[in-house]
Amino acid sequence: MKKLDEGATRMRVRSIINFILMTKLAVVLAFAFSIQSFAHGYGQANLHLHLDHAPLKKALKTIESQSAFRFVYKDDLLPADRTVSLDVRGATLEEVLGRILANTNLDYQKVSANLVVIEQRAQAIAIAQKVTGRVTNGKGEPLAGVSITEKGTNNGTVTKDDGTFSLTLTNAGATLEITSIGYVTQEVKAADRLDIQLKPTAADLNEVVVIGYQSVRKKDLTGATGVVDMTNANRITGASVGESIQGLVPGVTVRNGGAPGENAAIEIRGVGSFTNSNPLYVIDGMLSDANTTVNTEDIASVQILKDASAAAIYGSRAGNGVIIITTKKGKDGPAKLSFSGKYGVQSMPKRWDLMSAPQYLQTVKTQYANSGLNLTPGMAAQVANNTISTNWQDQFFRNGPEQDYNASISGGSAAGNYLMSGSYYKSQGDIIGNAFERSALRVNTEAKKGRLTVGENMMISATDAQAVGGGSNPIYDAVNLLPVIGVQGDQYKTIPSNPAGWGMGTTDFPTYAANYVALSQIDRQTATYDKVIGNAYADIRLFNWLSYRFNLGGEVSFDYHKEVRDTGIASYAAQPPLTSVYEDREQFTNFLMEHTLNVNKSFGKHNINGVVGFSRTQQRRDVTSASRTLIDQNTGLTTIGSAFGTPSAAGSTPLFWRAHGYLGRINYTYNELYLLTLTGRIDQDSRFGSNYRTGYFPSAAGAWRISHEKFFNVKWVNDLKIRASYGQLGFSDALGSWDYLGLINNSPRAIYGTSQSPQVGQYAATPGNPNLHWEERTQENAGFDATFLSGSLSVTFDIYRSTSNNVLVGITPPGYLGAVGTVSENSGSIRNSGFELGAVYQNNTRKLHWDLSANVTTIHNQVLSVGDQGKDAAGNPINYIQYNNFIRAQVGHPIGAWYVIQTDGLFQSQQEINSYVGKNGQMIQPFAKPGDVKYVDANGDGQINDNDRQMVGSPWPTLQAGAQFNASYRQFNLNIQLVGIFGYKIYDDVRRTADTYQLSNFRKGINPWSATNTGGTDPRLAVDVPTDPEVAINNMPETSRWLENGSYVRVRNVELGYNFSQSVFHGFFTTARLYVSGQNLLTFTKYKGMDPDVQGGGLGARGFDNGNWPSSRILSVGLQCGF
């Protein structure tokens, strides 16, 4: 260390002392001590110091306690994150201070024999090279407090809040070492101007993970907890959290809705209920639903609690898993402004390849000829002279713009922090008449004073969705409408109920599909959701090891739906309904109050941390609806009051419940080697029947960090932790608010008295079921977390089994009970089992930084019981619940399994038909002709009917996988995300409607069998007439003809970004990143429908593609910048 020029420093030192003397009493005392020390005349120091990761301040205090030296310094001068480890005996002050202040920008000055002033080092060193630069993270956000050191020297500095630094090197062209906790250390060759991007360490084991009422280090996790990489999640343009995490976390199945503002369906480790598979969402400690009202840009982290140990703290609501969402907070430092904007275009990723008008007419001609039928005169006329050719997909589908803007300001200090963010998202959708819009404001603040921390998180959001009523599905209709029908024309005005002349099916060219262009004008729906959600908390540190927290959460939303039905019809043979206006208004409130005590204490090698608490929840929904027929066509007014027909009204409180939970968790760690977690929750819920008012949900988990054992000596394994857990969860959100109650029915009317007037009667129509309670999940989990190769590869593996018991099943009670309708019973049982594997690999050693994450999941879903459903006509116990006659949840099979008649190719000749006979020689398909579908007579009774249905295939994938690739080179960065779903069957109901060859356009790709095309793979082209019944038999819906392999690999997202150097904008932006992205760019699949990623018909029919709206392809360009 270079000595300072004495004369120059003396002046400065004096002014510092004056300043300090004026402001700090403590220093006065210190000074007084030092004078006293003078008096005692203590001589040169002989210091014995043992410091282990001591903060600088503590180090200085320790010296003061051992010697006469007194230090004077400004508190904020000492870098808070700098610690010192020293073990010296009999050292001099110079030696000690030299080591303590090494690698800092501090110097010291003895202003008297015992008084030492610590101050910032003067810039008087020889200037070899001056380096300025900026350090950012992968998202282009500046990183503060990153240490920049000239390698091989003590020369260094740290970055400021905007990530910038400036360092004067002692050697030109030296290597700089850039280090920051949680990031991979980088070395770069010095240059005058440096832009450095730090990569988070792949396995940042010290990363803090929220596990419900507590945060623990990731390395201390014992349960199966999935942590979403928000870097990847935020690349996805979507309205909901669900969409953004598809493919990112093993064990989490996300199926997209497609329509603007439609929620994605999320399932954690399969489906364990016949009623509800939604996980519980915890947003900043508030139990709520993360639907499309939450702006995904506001989210800082998402954690997914998958097993009983992780989720048990949420007891009776955790059975379907828990998703914990933490929103962003302000960080220490001056106000930081940031803005991001994204503009994109949505389109259908795939369309049906349908026939044009000339092709259609030609095919119809052939079809009629095959059936020996003459075309109707109207058909013949149009065949002879067709002037219409409509591509209905062009009419219904569009390229819809999508916009997403976010702006935020945040900052903080020791006294607190704040974040305000505003956002606007609009998705026009790729089908006409549909749109979704959301504006949201978030304010998160936190104030600290002494032992008290008070904070709040609040969001206000307003969403507005537009849709088309009339019960039409444009995905079907685009296929089923005929190309020889015009969109609108005078020729269609001949039908009195079609004054606007919308094109639709005719007697000559019948189709019952709706003209969606027409519907979008005559049946308009709007839905608005206005919501305020947030929580406020107070945290008191009672002791260093014990703190109390009071948390109050609230959510209020006002939902409003409106449907206006104008005059006119949109499909063939439709009844013209009266014009009408319908409105409903709903108010939803959700309140949470929690008291928790958190403990964290170490005794030597033992650490115990945990939480106990009480939680109270209340939810309520009130609904009022009204409608009135006959809207006033002249004025165009569409309020209920302006209509003049028959009014009607309804209203109720469909939801109102409360729950009390007593929760506790203890994490015990011994020497970071053995970990044990015991979790339990006792829940009481107003939705439980009187015999089951209290539920107990215990779980236990243990882990062994085998890599820390002395005997473990595998160099390439940095960390290996083996985990196992067992526990019980409940699921209460399948219950309605009063399902257990016998409700009083006021419908009965008695007649008596001479006037014979009706007298009101009341009684309990349905007996209460005091045994009604939560569904149970018994979950077992085992797995390991490991990091290899100096932390560049991390792997997590889990094997799980979750058995649902007492699952709610609707049972019709026996008549002798006098009950009416079905009642719910806790009598079903479902099992989900499988394994999950996730791995992340990072390579940051070269200029090209890249990482690759991949995960695979298997889910084996099996129905074990559907309760006592009685017996069927044949006297066999009914061991299934049916969605329809070819989709079942049957014992021994997965939910939604296909129960169909199997096909066995096409009949190639009459002889083959004749020889296809049953046991008694009767023809099995007597009406068949060559080119018809051959069905398997599974029960061998010589005929084809529903008794031949068999369990064939499953809508459950054998494997789900996701992969993400990130790379950055200089200022460029790239993100690629893949989703792959393998080994399952989808029922393609849209194709079924087209391939019946009736009432629909034809697919171009059909290859009908005929005598001249015996290689044809589709049934013969014929008209369905009574004289040819086999045509209808070909088209039976309950057959395997409509099942298709749904496996697919999708390029979910590709994003290429460029981080601008600060100098480009002359320092106006601290960060600026421009990117282009493509979402759902490519899908590799054999599935013939528009999109194999189907939500299907709900829980009971997950693989049933009933015209599911495909996930849009979105091409967008975006900008992120900070000021």
Added chain:
Amino acid sequence: MKKYIWVSLLILAGCKKDLDIPNPNALTTEQFWKTSTDAQQGVNSIYSTFHRTGLCRWIHFITIIRSDEGYSTSPNTEIINNWDVFNITDYNWGNTVAFWDDNYIGIDRCNQVLDNVPGIDMDATLRTQLIGEAHFMRGFFYYTLATLWGNVPILLHTSVIGQQPPTSSQDSVFAQAEQDFTEAAGDLPVSYDAGNVGRATKGAAYGMLGKCYMQTHQYAQAQQALAYLVTGGGAGQYSLVPNYRSNFIETSENNAESVFEVQNALNPNDTHDDDTQIGTSDNLNYGTSIPPFFAPRPIGFTDGQARRWPVAEFLSEATVAGGRDPRLAATYLYDSTDPRGPDYTMVYGRTFSSLGYSSDPTVVPNTHDVYFRKFLDDSVMTGEVFHSGNNWRYLRYADVLLLYAEALNAQGSTATAYPFVDAVRQRAGLAPLSTVKPGLSQADFLTQLKHERLVELCGEGHRWEDLARWGDLSSALSSRDPSFAHFKTGRDEFLPIPQFDLDLNPNLRQNPGY
């Protein structure tokens, strides 16, 4: 810290109550049954059971069409199979099950009253009456089940999901009904004021109690119970009305002859028969829909009609004045409801001949057809709709008199029984039995009584239980009602227990032969 613990404890203390949330959309069992009005409305709901399809429509098929009085030419062949020709196609056949269910819905309504009303702080006299009414109605439902299904489960308290009561024998079911009627008889008033007339009375309870004992052949007890109406405390309350037909038309309901009458009224706005459909009570049909089911074509659908053989029974004896028994015209619409023949017989304002029926007896409809008239509204209407307000005179004093006579005769007091039969005959204008057939043996008197009951009560729903009591149910009845050709003794005395219920309760037994 302590402060917070206390705050927490206070919050926890309030918990239990906090978790009881009333359903704002409907009252619950716990909230109900608190006031006198609740008690009254609970009893009202029991009477409302009579407006459910099982009891306002299908019971008449099961008791009338199934007996040798009636048959079916319904286009719905299930009615013919299951309720006429003893060819049970389906133990879960919807209409039979609906009737079964309705009886138990009624029983549950009674049980709820009986479980809850005794605890209500209210006027003791009214409470006693309401409890009596519930006992009466529960007895009524068990009596119906005992006569039609025989061996059924007995439930005496509010139903709880998961209950699996065993099958009780027919005797036990009757015994339960007897017990209920006995309790009702003790609690019920002799009569009601104008605002309450039509509710169950003490006389009704004794009448039903008598019927129970009759069905179980306990004649002394039957005589004793029925004596209340005939010679006992209730004797002054009942008499035979002069005009027989006034027992079957809407303008003379709840008359002096009425012992228990199912009360119907017309709701012009009705859309449904289901009194458990919440929130739609204003549209409940609280009348009966049997008239369109029994009225002659084309006025009704005529799913049920009368056999012709009883006509001869009416014609077998002339009145003292030399005329035709007036009960014939009150009982049937047929080609000679007017003794002058089809040209004079009026059917809903039109002559029988103008209906254009075929004379070929194999054609439906034909001129030989006979239709039950007692439920019809041809006295006031020219057509029929689903909501007739015409009351069903379930138990008439004439019936009580004949049962009383039967009970006396069964005990050997044949001579003593004569006056009660004579009273019924004399109202019809017939000569006293003591004059035309004096000194009949016990057996012959019973034979005579069978004739008397047929002509007095035909088409009112008592024939099935009469035949059962007399042991006359057999394929031998096919000589007058061909539907009985396939009647299987040992099986068809009872209806099949619904398979639904059997499947969910291992303690239940199907009736023999099924």
